[in-house]
Amino acid sequence: MLDLETNTAQLAVERIMHRSLLSCSPETSIKQAAERMADMRFSSMLVVEKGQAIGIWTEHDSLRLDFSDPDAMLRPIKEVMSCPVSTIGLTMPISEVAERFNQQGLRHLLVVDDEGSPQGIVSQTDILFKQGLELYLSLRTIAQAMDKNPLVLPGRLTLGDLAPLMLAKRQDAAVIECSKHGYGIITERDMVRFVAEHPGNTPLSQLASRPLLSLTAEDTLLRARDLLIDNRLRHLAVKGPEGRGIIGLVGFRHILDGARSHHTSDLTHAMNLRDQALRHPQLNLQLAERVIAASLEGVIITNARGNIEFVNPAFTYTTGYTAEEVVGKTPAILSSGRHDDNFYKNMWKVLAERGYWRGEIWNRRKSGQLYLELLTITSIENEVGNISHFAAIFSDITHIRENEERVRKLAYYDTLTQLPNRRLLEDRLEQALRHAHRHQQLLAVLFIDLDHFKQVNDSLGHSAGDELLLEVSKRMTARLRESDILARFGGDEFIVLLPNISGIEEVTAIARRLIEAVGQPIILNQRSFRVGCSLGISFYPDDASDAHQLIQHADAAMYRAKLEGRNSYRLYSVTLDAQEHLWLTMETALRNAIDSGHGLSLYYQPLVELSSNQVVSIEALARWHDPQLGDIQPSDFIPLAERSGLIQPLSQLLMRSLARQLRQWLDEGLQPPPVAINLSVQQFWQQSLVSDIKALYQEFALPKGILNFELTESVLLNKQSQAIALLKELRALGCDIAMDDFGTGYSSLSYLHELPITTLKIDQSFIQQLGDNLGSETILAAITGMAKGLKLKVVAEGVETNAQREALTHHQVDLIQGYLICSPQPAPAFSHQYLR
Numbered sequence: 001m002l003d004l005e006t007n008t009a010q011l012a013v014e015r016i017m018h019r020s021l022l023s024c025s026p027e028t029s030i031k032q033a034a035e036r037m038a039d040m041r042f043s044s045m046l047v048v049e050k051g052q053a054i055g056i057w058t059e060h061d062s063l064r065l066d067f068s069d070p071d072a073m074l075r076p077i078k079e080v081m082s083c084p085v086s087t088i089g090l091t092m093p094i095s096e097v098a099e100r101f102n103q104q105g106l107r108h109l110l111v112v113d114d115e116g117s118p119q120g121i122v123s124q125t126d127i128l129f130k131q132g133l134e135l136y137l138s139l140r141t142i143a144q145a146m147d148k149n150p151l152v153l154p155g156r157l158t159l160g161d162l163a164p165l166m167l168a169k170r171q172d173a174a175v176i177e178c179s180k181h182g183y184g185i186i187t188e189r190d191m192v193r194f195v196a197e198h199p200g201n202t203p204l205s206q207l208a209s210r211p212l213l214s215l216t217a218e219d220t221l222l223r224a225r226d227l228l229i230d231n232r233l234r235h236l237a238v239k240g241p242e243g244r245g246i247i248g249l250v251g252f253r254h255i256l257d258g259a260r261s262h263h264t265s266d267l268t269h270a271m272n273l274r275d276q277a278l279r280h281p282q283l284n285l286q287l288a289e290r291v292i293a294a295s296l297e298g299v300i301i302t303n304a305r306g307n308i309e310f311v312n313p314a315f316t317y318t319t320g321y322t323a324e325e326v327v328g329k330t331p332a333i334l335s336s337g338r339h340d341d342n343f344y345k346n347m348w349k350v351l352a353e354r355g356y357w358r359g360e361i362w363n364r365r366k367s368g369q370l371y372l373e374l375l376t377i378t379s380i381e382n383e384v385g386n387i388s389h390f391a392a393i394f395s396d397i398t399h400i401r402e403n404e405e406r407v408r409k410l411a412y413y414d415t416l417t418q419l420p421n422r423r424l425l426e427d428r429l430e431q432a433l434r435h436a437h438r439h440q441q442l443l444a445v446l447f448i449d450l451d452h453f454k455q456v457n458d459s460l461g462h463s464a465g466d467e468l469l470l471e472v473s474k475r476m477t478a479r480l481r482e483s484d485i486l487a488r489f490g491g492d493e494f495i496v497l498l499p500n501i502s503g504i505e506e507v508t509a510i511a512r513r514l515i516e517a518v519g520q521p522i523i524l525n526q527r528s529f530r531v532g533c534s535l536g537i538s539f540y541p542d543d544a545s546d547a548h549q550l551i552q553h554a555d556a557a558m559y560r561a562k563l564e565g566r567n568s569y570r571l572y573s574v575t576l577d578a579q580e581h582l583w584l585t586m587e588t589a590l591r592n593a594i595d596s597g598h599g600l601s602l603y604y605q606p607l608v609e610l611s612s613n614q615v616v617s618i619e620a621l622a623r624w625h626d627p628q629l630g631d632i633q634p635s636d637f638i639p640l641a642e643r644s645g646l647i648q649p650l651s652q653l654l655m656r657s658l659a660r661q662l663r664q665w666l667d668e669g670l671q672p673p674p675v676a677i678n679l680s681v682q683q684f685w686q687q688s689l690v691s692d693i694k695a696l697y698q699e700f701a702l703p704k705g706i707l708n709f710e711l712t713e714s715v716l717l718n719k720q721s722q723a724i725a726l727l728k729e730l731r732a733l734g735c736d737i738a739m740d741d742f743g744t745g746y747s748s749l750s751y752l753h754e755l756p757i758t759t760l761k762i763d764q765s766f767i768q769q770l771g772d773n774l775g776s777e778t779i780l781a782a783i784t785g786m787a788k789g790l791k792l793k794v795v796a797e798g799v800e801t802n803a804q805r806e807a808l809t810h811h812q813v814d815l816i817q818g819y820l821i822c823s824p825q826p827a828p829a830f831s832h833q834y835l836r
Contacts, residue, residue: 013097014090017111017120018411020423023048026055026078030065033057033077034195039490043189044108044121047081053118055081058108059188063167067200068160087112090119097122098256125252137222137255145221145255146238146248150175155184155205159194162186162204172253173235175246176208183246184208187234214239217247224250229403298373300392306330309389318373318396320366331392334363336370347377351390355379360397371398414488416466417473425487425495429547432485432499436540439500443540444507446496447554448476448514451532451566453492456524459719464524468531475517480510495551504539504571511535511569519567532567534558543572563639587644589626590637594649599625602657603824604675606834607795607815610808615834616815617708617736618675620658621824622650642680651683655696659707661827663700670835676708676738681715690729697733705734710761712740720754727756738795742783753790760787764798764818770807777807784812 023046024033037045037059047055057077064080066072087110088097100109101124111120151166151174166174166188173187186208198207214237215224224236228251238248292299298315302308308326316322319334326333339361351357358376365371373394380389412424420428429445436443450472457465469492476494477486485497496514501507518533536557544550553572561570593599603623606615624632641647658677665672683689693707709730716723727737738759762783769776787794796808799818808816825833 012091013088013094013111013122014119016094016126017122018126019120020411021046021118021121023053024077025049026081027076029074030077030080031073031195034062034073034192038193043123045077046085046110046118046121047077047083053085053110054078055083056085056108056110057081059192060107060172062188062191062195063163065163065195066160067163067194068158070199073195085110087116088122089114124256137220137225140221141217142215142219142221142224142238142248142250143217145257146217146250147171147254148248150237150246150249152177152246153204155179155203155208157204158200159198159202159204159207160200163191166191173249173251174204175212175237175249176204178205178208178210182210183212183237184210185212185235185237189234212237214243214246215250221250221255225252225255228252229406295393297393297395300331300394302331302390302392304387304389306390318365318371318394319363325366336362336364338362338370351377351379371396372401373397417470417488419473419477419494420485420487422487422489425485425489425497426547428485428487429497429550432497433540433545433547433550436499441499442501442503444498444501445538445540445550445554446498446507446511446514446569447489447536447538447551447558448494448496448518449534449558449562450492450518451534451562453531455719456529456531460525467524468522468529471522472518472531472533475520476514479513479517484510495554507537507539508569511537515567515569534561534566535569536561536572537569538572559643583640586629586632586637586640587646589629590624590641590644590646590650593624593626594646594653597653599627600650600653600657601625601826602654602661602677603826604830605817605824606822606830607817608821610796610805610813610816615673617673618830619710619817620654620675620677622654622678623824638680642682647680648682648686651680652692655692659696659700659702662702662706665831665835666702668831670831672706672831672835674706674708674736676710676736678740679709679711679715684711684715684723684726685719689726690733693730693733693735705736707733708736708738710738710740713742716755724754724756731756731758741797757792759793759795761795761797761817762813767796767798767804767808767818768800770804780811788812 022036022040022042022044024036026047026049028047033045037043044056044058046053047057055078057080061080061082086100086104086106088100090111090113092100097109101107107124109122110118111122113119151169151171153162153165153174153176155176155178162174166172173185176184176186178184184205186204190207190209194202194207213227213231213233215227217238217240227236228234235249235251237246238250239245240247292312295312295314298318299310299312300308300315301310307328307330311321311323311326321333347357347359356376356378359374360372361375362370362372374397375392375394377390377392379387380391382388412421412427413419414421432443435441450468453465453468456468469488473486473488473494476496480486480496481498483499485499487495487497489495496510498507498510515533515535519530521528521530523529536554536559538544538550538553538557540550543553557570557572561568564570601623602620605619605621607617607619608615622634622638624634624637626632638647641650655677658675662672662675679689686692696702697704697707730737736758737756738761739755739757740761741763742760760783762780766776766780766783770780784794793814794812795815795817796813797817799805799808799816799820801820805816805820822833
């Protein structure tokens with residue numbers, strides 16, 4: 001009896017499942033879950049509690065969210081997850097898995113072992129890659145499987161409108177009309193990304209992916225499938241005659257549904273033929289021949305000597321040989337030459353012992369092209385028990401293997417640099433740790449982060465940034481041993497795994513080579529650039545015994561290298577680990593302080609004329625007191641805020657606090673001079689900076705020019721032209737602009753005269769060395785002379801002694817600031833001493 005199902009369909013699900021599982025706790029917010037799914041490009045996330053999977057959240061579930069309510073995204077994932085999780089065993093055949101998807105209307109199933117422990121995830125798309133449908137797909141057109149009623153929406157609708165429409169219409173994608181830009185598309189995967197990045201009132205025309213790739217209804221499903229895989233897409237548009245209008249959508253789901261429908265129809269037809277053959281024995285041979293002729297698998301029947309007596313049309317389609325060309329010859333005509341004599345001897349031995357042989361074999365088409373087939377050979381005996389014939393059934397699985405390799409490449413290698421990605425790195429690191437433990441060897445992990453990479457992206461564009469990453473990856477690869485592994489961890493972060501090392505000296509030598517390689521000049525857009533890197537190192541078994549901790553500790557050491565000057569390396573230590581825990585505690589406390597507004601305040605320090613000692617302006621300085629941590633210095637919490645992404649809300653809180661204090665002083669009848677506050681990098685480049693300042697002036701009815709601003713030279717790095725335009729807008733509001741800590745940053749004197757600033761504040765390091773360092777005197781004279789030539793006021797910071805003040809009288813300094821005059825004071829004390 002012929003087996004009508006493809007052999008591929010009998011493979012166990014463990015052959016195709018994804019062994020990497022993305023999981024979270026029930027209390028994880030929807031937004032956090034969506035961010036992780038989008039970053040890792042997973043289509044589902046398990047919700048795990050006490051080691052057990054209690055629910056699952058998929059891309060499709062994102063359609064049930066209310067995008068118009070930002071607070072909805074902060075709800076815990078347990079409120080929107082699907083439960084219980086549908087599970088299957090490791091040994092379930094692919095054909096049965098496909099039926100489970102059909103019966104339950106699901107898109108993901110959790111694969112568990114005999115103890116019920118999660119082992120992997122399998123999706124509908126995985127089934128499409130594994131069912132060996134190439135012949136079926138090449139014989140069907142897109143018109144036979146496409147969605148003929150796609151969801152086509154105007155671009156003016158918002159994200160909040162889209163989710164309920166897709167859910168109500170049971171659509172996993174929507175075509176968006178983007179006016180002059182043509183059509184775009186939004187899929188369920190996009191919706192997960194939007195949860196983390198976009199508010200519900202964002203127009204769809206701004207979110208749709210373009211261009212929308214398309215085919216015609218007459219194209220084959222095989223072409224559609226290959227185009228989807230090659231472009232890493234999920235949907236293609238189907239255009240009408242002469243390319244006018246969108247008449248349908250086709251995606252993996254439509255292809256799989258069509259295949260299932262036709263497979264069921266073919267199987268039903270074959271079963272009917274079988275029943276008829278049983279009722280009418282005289283028709284058995286004729287019906288068997290018809291079934292064989294209609295089979296999608298190639299069939300060869302030989303006599304006992306191996307001479308071919310019969311082949312079906314699928315044999316001709318696969319090999320290119322007609323029946324007339326092969327009848328009478330042996331199957332050796334298809335030999336690829338890849339298998340030796342032992343392979344064939346073993347095949348015939350198994351065939352003689354068991355009566356059948358099944359396996360994969362390389363053969364050659366008539367055109368000379370090699371292909372891989374899944375082959376089953378069965379011996380057929382006559383009435384007396386002697387072998388009279390051999391029947392071989394085969395299917396071309398070349399595309400399946402190619403797709404497996406392509407998917408494996410996408411899953412385990414970075415698409416830009418072709419280096420191992422995070423998933424493959426973690427697997428290799430686990431293997432290396434087991435080997436190091438078994439042989440009592442040292443192992444090192446290096447965490448590398450490029451310095452100032454974002455500024456390259458911002459100034460030259462992402463294509464230049466990609467070119468830089470490629471060049472850096474090549475340079476580092478050339479400096480490593482053959483046994484070392486370089487992986488791209490994400491963005492501009494790389495990790496190096498150094499197995500079987502002799503000691504710390506060997507690792508630090510490699511670290512120095514890598515820093516030197518990265519720091520060499522590189523040509524981007526016909527301009528020469530230099531970027532450095534900060535590098536952290538952790539060791540097994542001294543610093544950690546598992547992969548996660550080794551990477552985490554190397555990351556912590558890298559941050560220390562950044563904080564202590566960049567373009568260098570640091571080793572992990574227990575002290576560093578304690579510092580990381582302190583930073584985490586401080587970050588949590590700072591978040592709470594910003595949310596509540598308690599503990600954060602402004603202190604005020606006067607700037608006085610050197611000649612008259614008259615107060616002419618004030619600087620507002622941030623201060624933080626935490627009930628548990630005590631007083632925390634700005635030099636500690638400002639870098640922490642920048643590192644943790646809290647600097648923007650902190651800056652807005654302090655600026656609003658300053659405006660409120662100025663209004664209070666004015667209401668009390670006081671006449672405060674202009675007050676300056678520092679602008680952080682993120683705050684300065686915020687698009688709404690000028691409008692926010694205008695709003696503060698209007699809300700608190702402040703007189704023009706009472707708010708001044710200070711910024712450091714690094715704020716303007718690589719963005720001089722944009723900075724000039726923004727500074728001019730601030731000057732138009734009557735705000736004075738001071739360049740703080742001048743002489744320690746990266747500013748070029750060639751463009752300093754173009755900046756619409758009013759003041760230079762000389763860094764206190766030069767002031768404190770007056771009288772002790774002749775170089776400081778020379779630099780001070782040069783800066784003050786240049787500033788006067790540019791008609792800028794000069795402020796000397798950090799004046800602490802009368803000797804320093806006396807020395808400043810010999811230079812062109814206008815104002816002084818420091819503890820000699822007054823230490824920073826809270827608002828009540830400051831106003832009592834200087835404003836009343």
